Amino acid sequence: MEHRHYIVCGLGFGDEGKGSVTDLLCSPRYPGRAHAVVRFNGGAQAAHNVVTSSGRHHTFAQFGSGTFTPGVRTHLSRFVLVDPLALAAEAAHLASVGVGGALGLLTVDREAVLATPYHQAANRARELARGGGRHGSCGMGIGETARYALGHPADAPRVADCAAPRTLARKLARLRDRLADELGVLDGPDVADLCDAYRAFAARVPLVGAGYLRRLMRAGPVVFEGAQGVLLDEWRGFHPYTTWSTTTFANAGTLLAEAGQTALRLGVVRCYMTRHGPGPFVTEDPTLEFPEPHNRYGAWQGAFRTGHFDAVALRYAAEVSGGVDAVALTHLDAARPDPGGGSPLRVCRSYRIGEERLARIIPGPEHDLAWQERLTGTLLRARPVYERPGADWPGIAEEALGAPVALRSYGPAAADKRVVASALRAGALVGRAGRSWARLWRGDCRENGES
Amino acid sequence: MGSGRWSTNVYDAAARFRAATGASAFAYSDSGAARTHPALDPYGVAARESRDSDEHPQSLAIAVLFDVTGSMGAVPRTLQAKLPQLLGLLLRKGYVAHPQMMFGAIGDATCDRSPLQVGQFESDNRMDDDLARIVLEGGGGGQKTESYELALYFMARHTATDCFERRGQRGYLFLIGDEMAYPRVSPAEVREVIGDELRQPLPVADLMAEVSAKWDTYYILPEGASHVRDREVLSFWRGLLGQNVIQLADSDAVCETIALTVGLGEDAISLDDGLADLGDVGSTAGPTVSRALAVIGAGQIGAGQIGVGHAALQVAAAPDDLDGPGGNVRLG
Numbered sequence: 001m002e003h004r005h006y007i008v009c010g011l012g013f014g015d016e017g018k019g020s021v022t023d024l025l026c027s028p029r030y031p032g033r034a035h036a037v038v039r040f041n042g043g044a045q046a047a048h049n050v051v052t053s054s055g056r057h058h059t060f061a062q063f064g065s066g067t068f069t070p071g072v073r074t075h076l077s078r079f080v081l082v083d084p085l086a087l088a089a090e091a092a093h094l095a096s097v098g099v100g101g102a103l104g105l106l107t108v109d110r111e112a113v114l115a116t117p118y119h120q121a122a123n124r125a126r127e128l129a130r131g132g133g134r135h136g137s138c139g140m141g142i143g144e145t146a147r148y149a150l151g152h153p154a155d156a157p158r159v160a161d162c163a164a165p166r167t168l169a170r171k172l173a174r175l176r177d178r179l180a181d182e183l184g185v186l187d188g189p190d191v192a193d194l195c196d197a198y199r200a201f202a203a204r205v206p207l208v209g210a211g212y213l214r215r216l217m218r219a220g221p222v223v224f225e226g227a228q229g230v231l232l233d234e235w236r237g238f239h240p241y242t243t244w245s246t247t248t249f250a251n252a253g254t255l256l257a258e259a260g261q262t263a264l265r266l267g268v269v270r271c272y273m274t275r276h277g278p279g280p281f282v283t284e285d286p287t288l289e290f291p292e293p294h295n296r297y298g299a300w301q302g303a304f305r306t307g308h309f310d311a312v313a314l315r316y317a318a319e320v321s322g323g324v325d326a327v328a329l330t331h332l333d334a335a336r337p338d339p340g341g342g343s344p345l346r347v348c349r350s351y352r353i354g355e356e357r358l359a360r361i362i363p364g365p366e367h368d369l370a371w372q373e374r375l376t377g378t379l380l381r382a383r384p385v386y387e388r389p390g391a392d393w394p395g396i397a398e399e400a401l402g403a404p405v406a407l408r409s410y411g412p413a414a415a416d417k418r419v420v421a422s423a424l425r426a427g428a429l430v431g432r433a434g435r436s437w438a439r440l441w442r443g444d445c446r447e448n449g450e451s
Numbered sequence: 452m453g454s455g456r457w458s459t460n461v462y463d464a465a466a467r468f469r470a471a472t473g474a475s476a477f478a479y480s481d482s483g484a485a486r487t488h489p490a491l492d493p494y495g496v497a498a499r500e501s502r503d504s505d506e507h508p509q510s511l512a513i514a515v516l517f518d519v520t521g522s523m524g525a526v527p528r529t530l531q532a533k534l535p536q537l538l539g540l541l542l543r544k545g546y547v548a549h550p551q552m553m554f555g556a557i558g559d560a561t562c563d564r565s566p567l568q569v570g571q572f573e574s575d576n577r578m579d580d581d582l583a584r585i586v587l588e589g590g591g592g593g594q595k596t597e598s599y600e601l602a603l604y605f606m607a608r609h610t611a612t613d614c615f616e617r618r619g620q621r622g623y624l625f626l627i628g629d630e631m632a633y634p635r636v637s638p639a640e641v642r643e644v645i646g647d648e649l650r651q652p653l654p655v656a657d658l659m660a661e662v663s664a665k666w667d668t669y670y671i672l673p674e675g676a677s678h679v680r681d682r683e684v685l686s687f688w689r690g691l692l693g694q695n696v697i698q699l700a701d702s703d704a705v706c707e708t709i710a711l712t713v714g715l716g717e718d719a720i721s722l723d724d725g726l727a728d729l730g731d732v733g734s735t736a737g738p739t740v741s742r743a744l745a746v747i748g749a750g751q752i753g754a755g756q757i758g759v760g761h762a763a764l765q766v767a768a769a770p771d772d773l774d775g776p777g778g779n780v781r782l783g
Contacts, residue, residue, distance in 0.1 A: 016761050028535055028536065028537075028539035029539075031536075031542055032543065035769045053575070053577050054577065055581070056580075070533060070579070071533070071536065083459065084468075085463075087464075088463065092463075098583040100581075103468070189461040193461050193462070193465075197462070197464045197465040197468070199467035201464070226545045352651040414575075415575055415577075447473055
């Protein structure tokens with residue numbers, strides 16, 4: 001039978017609440033819940049916080065954020081930069097919060113590239129050399145891993161190599177030597193020790209081929225859980241303050257097409273904006289303070305920044321992603337009026353740049369980083385024009401994103417979520433598609449090969 | 452986003468991958484806890500309550516208590532992994548609009564440290580947390596008897612449900628295990644475990660009548676545990692519950708079995724419809740469940756029909772019944 005699958009993508013700079021939305025879609029509270037989470041970008045740098053109603057907490061990095069529900073599987077597709085060492089540590093923490101056997105519910109695509117301690121050391125060496133001009137890396141070697149795989153596709157260590165000791169040792173030694181030639185002596189374990197750990201990984205976790213995902217999707221509903229946010233996308237983000245990863249729906253779309261399946265595209269936004277580290281943030285407002293128990297200053301990322309709902313940037317994010325079918329609006333507890341009836345939150349529907357007003361960021365050509373860099377320059381000069389939001393946050397989000405708000409979240413646990421009517425169920429969107437401008441230009445994006 | 456939280460120490464990783472088995476889902480138990488978790492301790496509890504609310508105006512109480520002693524082998528772990536799916540299954544198929552579920556565990560009061568563990572009734576997945584707190588005894592006396600009677604006593608006298616008190620509808624109680632109850636409730640054990648003063652021992656048959664007034668009670672006997680074929684155990688429970696004794700070939704199918712039993716009891720489905728539903732939700736448990744529920748689905752049960760007296764009379768009619776005198780335990 002056909003199952004209802006979902007793609008969950010953040011439309012901001014990350015930290016939108018993808019983890020808790022994924023958790024809900026997998027939880028027994030949700031009819032038609034998903035039985036598996038598929039990751040399709042990024043790697044161990046993801047940090048999706050999920051808190052159960054009894055207060056158990058885990059920061060999901062490589063395991064799917066549905067893992068608190070017993071039996072929910074995780075599949076790391078070939079687009080994930082897989083870090084087996086971090087997987088082992090994450091599984092150990094999961095066991096300590098009552099989720100045993102997480103490794104037994106994990107499958108990994110053999111084609112996926114390995115993120116190793118050598119990449120990590122090189123990443124850190126490079127960021128240190130940049131000094132004040134840091135790009136907001138998370139220090140997990142993700143960028144370095146992607147860079148090396150692009151430059152040396154045949155030599156990049158891959159998951160399949162973990163089961164082929166001689167190839168693995170040769171590739172790891174070459175990787176370490178190349179990076180050391182470029183950056184000087186790097187920290188990191190001996191190749192032999194690293195091989196040993198990776199072989200243990202291959203013996204414990206099923207390494208699967210491309211056909212696996214098709215079977216997984218036939219067995220039941222699946223959530224494709226995106227990492228980071230569209231505004232950090234390697235091509236569509238504000239270059240160079242981006243990540244080495246495609247953060248739109250695109251990779252998930254590729255996997256779905258291969259499996260002959262479709263999915264509902266769920267865009268996640270907070271009712272305010274946040275960003276880790278440097279880069280354009282037009283609506284930043286340091287006076288906004290909300291409880292943020294799981295995001296603190298990261299040594300490699302810089303400060304955690306907060307600002308107002310930026311309809312211009314979010315509309316751009318939806319637009320470059322090919323549009324969203326539905327929206328999950330999170331952190332609405334922060335929008336509750338204070339005792340005086342007021343709220344510090346504002347909505348920005350246009351920017352002021354010198355004498356000009358800008359209400360829409362027009363997407364540039366595909367894969368044009370020079371364009372993106374000019375955009376960054378423009379945004380750094382832009383000043384927000386604020387309006388008072390009123391109480392209708394779903395209306396504000398629907399207007400900005402051109403899709404219905406299907407899920408509202410007032411807190412971290414699944415019990416704090418409200419699924420709006422039947423907007424997430426099959427067919428419910430058909431009637432709304434006509435008035436959704438998101439669909440009008442999706443055709444254009446497809447022509448550009450974006451969807 | 453955020454910095455990487457998880458250590459990438461190469462030696463730790465190798466050791467963790469090599470650990471023979473993944474850590475257990477029974478985290479509390481496996482952390483070395485040997486005593487009942489305070490949240491599940493029945494001592495001094497006036498009543499576990501299943502109440503209506505604005506969100507759940509027509510609550511229906513469903514309690515699942517399973518034997519966690521050594522005779523059950525790996526079954527309790529399977530149940531722990533599977534039972535969280537039960538709520539979703541009931542809701543998804545619309546068998547019950549507002550289930551409120553409670554999980555609990557049964558040990559042996561004569562030799563275990565956690566003879567009875569009872570969670571709270573919950574309408575959402577909070578009862579999963581209770582499951583994770585259950586201590587696995589792995590003990591038991593090896594004499595084919597566990598303290599089911601203490602669990603029955605608790606269910607009879609320390610539960611309060613709106614489905615029964617407001618609407619006269621009994622809740623559903625599922626006991627999952629492979630042994631007999633002790634023939635009488637011991638005042639000393641009740642005092643020790645629950646904190647009640649009982650003047651004299653209470654015969655389990657009398658207690659069963661009390662339980663059945665409030666709870667539509669089923670006993671599920673998973674195969675693969677020891678004594679499964681033990682005629683004495685089967686006939687003991689058939690004597691108490693008649694056809695409400697379900698033999699289950701594959702404990703993986705426990706949620707489907709419970710869900711269909713409730714669906715049948717609620718008159719929400721026929722057995723055939725229910726088995727078709729299982730196919731819809733992607734379950735492969737159909738054949739197992741079909742076998743287990745053949746008797747119940749034959750139309751002999753209904754909400755008002757399973758009195759204790761009926762159960763006793765129906766023993767002889769159960770097709771898979773046992774020969775020998777064990778099948779004819781009378782309930783007075």
